[in-house]
Amino acid sequence: MSDVYVVEPLLPQRLRRPSDLLRFFVTLIVLVAVGLLALVAKQTLVGLEADVKEGAELVPLLSRIAAFLGGAAVLIVPAAFAVERVFHRDGLRVAEGLIAAIVGMAGSFLLGQWLVAGNADDLRLLLTGDRRIEPLNTLLTSVVAYATAVRISRRPTWRMLMWTTIALYILAFFSGRQITLPSAIITVLVGMAIGYATLYGVGSPNTRPPGSAVVAALRKLSFPVVSARRVEDDYQGSRRYAIGLKDGTSLDVTVLDRDRQVAGLPYRLWRRIRLNSETRRKAIRSLRAELEREALMAYAAQAAGASTPRLLGTSEIGTEAALLAYEHIETRPLDEVPDEQIDDALLAQIWEQVELLRIQRLAHRRLTGDSIHLDRAGRVVLTDARSGEIAAGDLLLRLDIAQLLTYLALRVGAERSVRAAAAVLGPEALAAAMPLLQRIALTRETRAALAKNKHLLAGLREQIVALKPQVKVEEVRLERFRPRTLVTIIASTLAAYVVLSQLSRVDIYRVVTTANWAWSGVALLASFVSFVAAALMLRGFVPEPLPLWRTVLVQFASSFVKLVAPAAVGGVAINTRYLQKRGIPPASAMASVGASQLIMLVFHIALLLLFAYITGSTQTTTFTPSRGLVVVLLLVAVLVVVVLGVPPLRKLVTSRMRKLFSNVLPRLLDVLQSPRKMVEACTGTLMITIAFVLCLDACVAAFGGSISFTAVAVVYLTANAIGSAAPTPGGLGAVELALAGGLTVAGVPAELATSAVLLHRLLTFWLPVLPGWASFTYLQRHEAL
Structure with missing residues (x-):
């Protein structure tokens, strides 16, 4: 058979492989982790070095043999590998290795000089053990960089020989106290990072088989190829070819390249970690596994009777690629x-x-406009089988319905999309998929399209409810966590560090033994009064009757929830849930809580201005704001101006505020019609602030501090505002810093201010947790939450 000319662009001779970049970043992460772990476990490493030294002294001959073999072999093995590669006409790979070795030697030397010059003393002591040795072994760095860049790991015999010699070299230098264990490990990791960076920077030889190899593989499958043309790559970046056969028919061939298997890995990993979709696919897939999975899905779809391109053959193309041949439609x-x-x-x-797919438990996983096709007769053909899964669980099948409902609604509207689906699947299937109508469940393209039609998902839910109004739908949580959860975790870690650093500056025993217990009792009583006041405030903004003591228990329960939620979120959620359980409609419950929060904000600002005016007029000599405080206030003012002046930011803030306070005004009008409710609401709101200020004032007095009540009020109100904005549970860290700093500015000694703040937080944040947990459990058991 004559040769076939393949119409395709010239393949580049060198490629930057995503796998090399991925390995580089993974090595950097491991490098940082090892460095931090070594800094924490310094004493263990010192003990290990002493044990090795003692062992080397017991067997000096063995140490000398290891030193001789390691020192010689670490140079001989790379040279031998280079000679072997040159004989096989692979000298370019050796050149890449030499570049990496040079960069590794220069980089380790410069980094070592930087450390020796006195930068990062802790790290220098860790790497040198306070001895006159190199922080990073330049020879070892260059050898490891060379071995990584020449991809010696792909040759099992050479790989074992190379790493054995490196291990002997490290053992020899370690027993001779010329290198420390952290230095050895970090040197190896630095060398690997440099090697991978070199590979990605200069690129690697392109090992992808060209179109002629694809044609040869098809001929081995008995396809009489007469023409071949490369067409546009698919959505995953795999090559595709249009193949003409001798009988006039055609094939659509997809080529899976090994170096493309890690493409898009960060996104897949992020979706796997964040989305709970019960999928059994691996985020990192081997070439063989990818070939088998797509072929299996294609055959299963054919057996199910679905209209999909028929898979006619599969084949590996050498060791670097594989192909799937489909009939052309x-x-x-x-x-x-x-x-x-x-x-x-x-x-x-x-x-x-x-x-048809759903009946056979087949999930397509990508029902979008580029995978749903129409043939010349107008019949529907489903493509992109590689995204699917066989023996899919209920969740994946429902996700398919939610995705297709949303895509079609973007094209024809929510009403037609739901009506067409209900006619085929039935209302029950749509009702089961309704909880999955969430942005996180949809494909990337559909989520982007929803940005222009934000109310579409709500419209779909309304249409489904209209079909099946009595259906009881259980909520499905697809997100394992939200991005804001990461922010909360990071902020909480920093806050814990702040609190621990404050504790380290205070003698806890002296604090406990020297505190005035009478004032501590007053502070404890004030803390309890704040919970009663919060209950009164909530009752005042709810026209319906609420039992006082059960509402007090709800406020204690909110103190328990604050351990896992930001300060401004936990109380709102608990109170809203409580009101709903009392039979109040969700909109009214949210409006009542929103009204209480709005009035609380008004009172907060008014009291802050009032106490600040009183403090400024009577104690200007003892409470003069520092220059730093003035700068902070100016920065806050500039931030407010920027937020209100930039239209997108202003729109974001106003939309959030509108959602929170949309029904607040009617609810406030209901409260104003009852003078008793209005008095109860205002009394409770005012009592909350006064109780907390009194608690802080009593904590200061418990340690002998002398400061005016108005100054304490200004400090508390300012710190509470900062804590409400902090993304940490209960404003942890931010409140402590703001309170301690404010008291110090007001004239309280720093150590006394820290002690008073810690006692205040103990009484108002930590101590109520246990009764809060008991209240939370009790209320849940009695279905009040």
């Missing part, structure tokens, strides 16, 4: 079909195809 994607041409018959066809 002249189609066009649904994305190219105008919206007005998508009639009810076409919608029914699409859902019928999905139902």
Whole structure:
């Protein structure tokens, strides 16, 4: 058979492989982790060095042999590998290794000089053991960089020989006290990082098989190829070819390249970690596993009777690629079909195809406009089988329905999309998929399209509820965590560090033994009064009757929830849930809590201005704001101006505030119609602030501090505002810093201020946790939460 000319662009001779970049970043992460762990476990490493030294002195001959073999072999083995590669006409790989070795030697030398010059003394002591040795062994760094850059890991015999010699070299230098264990490990990791960075920087030889190799593999499968043309890559970046056969038919060939298997890995890992979708696919897939999974899904879809391109053959192309050959069907994607041409018959066809897959427990996982095609006769054809899963669980099948519902609603509207789906699947299937109508559950393209139609998901839910109004739908949590959870965790870690650093400056025993217990009792009583005041405030903003002591228990329960939620979030959620359980509609419950928060904010600002005025007029000599405080206030003012002046930011803030306070005004009007409720609301709101200020004032007095009540009020109100904005549970860290700093500015000695703040937080934040947990459990058991 004659040769076939393949129409394709010239393949680049060198490629920057995503796998090299990924390995570089992973090595950096391990390097940082090892450095931090070594800094923490310094004493253990010192003991280990002493043990090795003692062992080397017991067997001096063995140490000398290891030193001789390691020192010689660490140079001989790389040279031998280079000679072997040159004989096989692979000298370019050796050149890459030499570049990495030079960069490694220069980099380790410069880094060592930087450390010796007195920068990062802790790290220098860790790497040198306070001895006159190199922080990083330059020879070892260059050898490891060389071995990494020449990809010696792909040659099992050479890999074992190389790492054995490196281990002997490290052992010899370690027993001779010329290198420390942390230095050895970090040197190896630095060398690997430099090697991978070199590979990615200069690129690697392109080992992807060209189109001629694809044609040869197809001929081995008995396909008489007469023409071949490369077409646009698929959505995962895999190459695709249009193949013409001798009998006039055609094939669509997808080529899976090994070096593309890690492409998109960070996004897949992020989705796997964040999304709870019960998928059994691995984020990192081998070439063979990817070939088998796509082929299995294609055969399963054919057996289910779905209209999909028929898989005619599969084959590996050497060791670097594999192919899948599908029958060619002249189609066009649904994305190219105008919206007005998508009639009810076409919608029914699409859902019928999905139902065929669903009956056989097959999840497509990518029902979008580029995977749903129409042939010349207008029949629906589903493509992109590689995204799917066989023997799929209920969640994946429901995710398919939610995805297709949303995509079609973007094209034809929510009402037609739901009506067409219900006609094929039935209302029960749509009701089961309704909890999954969440942005996180959809494909990246669909999420982007929803940005222009933010109310579409709500419209879909309304249409489904109209079909099945009596259905009881259980909430499905798809997100394992939200990005704001990461912010909270990081901020909480920093806050814990702040609190621990404050504790380290205070003698806890002296604090406990020297505190005035009478004032401590007053502070404890004030802390309890704050919970009663919070209950009165909530009762005042709810026209419906609420039992006082059960509402007090709800406030204690909110103190327990504050351990896992920011200060401004936990109380709102608990109170809203409590009101809903009391039979108050969700909108009214949210409006009542929103009204209480709004009035609390008004009172907070008014009291802050009042106490600040009183303090400024009577104690200007003892409470003069520092220059730093003035700068902070100016920065806050500038931030407010920027937020209100930039339209996108202003829109974001106003939309959030509108959601929180949308029904607040009608609720406030209801409260104003009852003078008793109005008095109860204002009394409770005022009592909360006074109780907390009194608690802080009593804590200061418990340690002998002397400061005016108004100054304490200004400090507390300012710190409370900062704590409410902090993304940490209960404002942890931010409140302590603000309170201690404010008291210090007000004239309280720093150590006394820290002691008073810690006692105040103990009484108002930590001590109520146990009764809060008991209240939370009690209220849940009695279905009050």
